[in-house]
Amino acid sequence: MRRFTEGFYGYAVAVFVSLGLVGVFFLVSPPSREEHIPKREYGITVANFNRAVPYKVWAPSQDPAGWISNSNRVAKGAGGAQVLSIGYAxxxxxxAMFLQSDERPAAEFANRLANSNQVVGSQDVGGTTWERRFREDKKQRTLVRMLPDVTLVVTGTxxxxxxxxxxxxxxxLPKPAA
Incomplete structure (x- = not known):
């Protein structure tokens, strides 16, 4: 029995037994067929952002059907400007991601988020014209709307x-009462 547990052959047998047990485990436990995308609510982030910035804030009134909000945050942009971002599957x-900021110059903010400074057309959205930008190597499409006090960007694959x-x-959104 000692010969069986020592040396190369003992090692090889132990490896094969371990692999066999792992194989049995994978055969017995079924793989998950359900998609798991973590949902991240953004209501509090948007409310805090709305209180923190001096301009009117934009946010989705409701998520498009079948979409899952999976990220949100407020970050610092150029010149200390705050940037709100809400990501989706x-x-x-x-x-897809929605971003907004009062970062100046607005064109540089839009260029950075679109990964392109080339406008490839426009898109009418509810009677409002948005710039279209496209970066082919990243398959990234971007809609940009520059308002006097804030720049809105919708981007993604x-x-x-x-x-x-x-x-x-x-x-x-209305500004909260002081």
């Missing part, structure tokens, strides 16, 4: 139609 499981759905859901 779309109904087709592409990525989602289709133009899906990005338009998110842009259409955006509504200007």
């Amino acid at each position: 779309t109904a087709t499981r592409e990525h 989602a289709s133009w139609e899906e990005l338009g759905q998110l842009a259409a859901a955006l509504k200007e």
Whole structure:
């Protein structure tokens, strides 16, 4: 029996027995067939952002059907400007993100988020014109709307139609009472 547990052959047998047990485990336990995308509520983040900035804040009035909000945060942009971002997995499981800031110059903010300074057209969203930008190597589409006090950006790998759905859901929020 001692010969069996020593040397190369003992090692090889131990490895094969371990691999066999792992194989049996994978055969017995079924793989998960359910998609798991963590949901991250953004209501508090938006409310805090609205209190912290001096301009009117935009946010989705409701998420498009089948979309899952999976990230949100407030970060510092250039010149100390605050940037609100809300990320989504779309109904087709592409990525879309809404960002806004009063960072100046607004064009540089939009260029950085779109990874492009080339406007490739425009898109009408609920009677409002948004710039279209496209970065082919990243398959990144971006809609940009520059307002006097804030720049709105909707970007991601989602289709133009899906990005338009998110842009259409955006509504200007009232400022909270002081």
